[in-house]
Amino acid sequence: MKAIVLLSGGLDSATVLAIAKAADYAVYALSFNYGQRHQIELDAAAKLAAASGVVEHLITDIDLRRFGGSALTAELSVPKDRPLASLTSAIPITYVPARNTVFLSLALAWAEVLEINDIFIGVNAIDYSGYPDCRPEYIAAFERLAHLATAAGVSGGQRLKIHAPLMTLNKAEIIQRGIELGVDYGLTHSCYDPDPAGRPCRCCDACQLRAQGFVQAGLIDPLFAHE
């Protein structure tokens, strides 16, 4: 049984990769070079893919940067030291327009070619509820779209399933699940604004959520285990 796993190199997608492997899928990992301001994420994705023994790891380019509109892809500054409680109230500036729609569409294209009916994605409605495309109803709508886009027979009519196993977990639960499955979180990268050596800033939203997750899970983040 084959599955595509969207692999960003972050903590969430590393956990999803481990979940897909634990379910005995032969994994085709898909990462995107979409004009991120740093390549550390993609390096992390490559390390995670190699460590978990995927069948193939494809990094594909999409030129979202030219569309503008986000601190992750445009020349805006990443917000720092925001109270975490504020993150659920509005769409964060780090939102990449239509990102999950674009990513899932490209995964769908690859799935058609490989005749794969299972796609795994690390979206999460708990710790990222500011992103509209991380909700269960969005995932269900994409499944329906995919079915209509391919129903005439490309994949034999079998319905595409989008697996979002982290949907209802908080960050601490995600980390606990990953640790059970042997994920080496020391290979992952979460920071929106690392220093030139690739070290996390520890004050952007992503760093704060990650730190809070490890604290709540009662674990030490291996990225800082040496301190």
Place this chain on the structure above:
Amino acid sequence: MKAIVLLSGGLDSATVLAIAKAADYAVYALSFNYGQRHQIELDAAAKLAAASGVVEHLITDIDLRRFGGSALTAELSVPKDRPLASLTSAIPITYVPARNTVFLSLALAWAEVLEINDIFIGVNAIDYSGYPDCRPEYIAAFERLAHLATAAGVSGGQRLKIHAPLMTLNKAEIIQRGIELGVDYGLTHSCYDPDPAGRPCRCCDACQLRAQGFVQAGLIDPLFAHE
């Protein structure tokens, strides 16, 4: 009022561009360099965009070629001299996997950045019924997905509309509509397999459909007006 028009450089999208302009939209034209085997299509798109006075014409890269799976992007041969009656019976080999889903997703990303609620696409359920992602129910599903992907407020909650004005027209009707609107079909390109000088092969499916459309419309294709 602003709109994004997906502009391939073909006959259909040239007509859609004219329809959007005639409806007084300020047009942002979007084309894709997705590993087509020839650049003539993109040259045609650029000429059409310039001729009709769009606000902006963005050509963005997507690396679909690495996914394989189609005669348009992989190293398969384009079928020639097939009876047109056979085209509706199966998904043609020239199908690009998930193409309209990928294209509409990227249009959605740009629409969010530009705060645009109208996207025009030249899909057609009559002459291309072998493509699953050219059906009305597919377009409706994409609108629903787009609404869910952005409903939390990015574009003020206004519902995105996908305009597919060619949906129920046959090729002859499309050409007649375009001629009424002043489209110069001499700028368009349809052939899947042009010669090195860019001249149409006149026997692939796209050439045959185009020729049949002009015959049925009682018009001479300006690409061959000199003959």
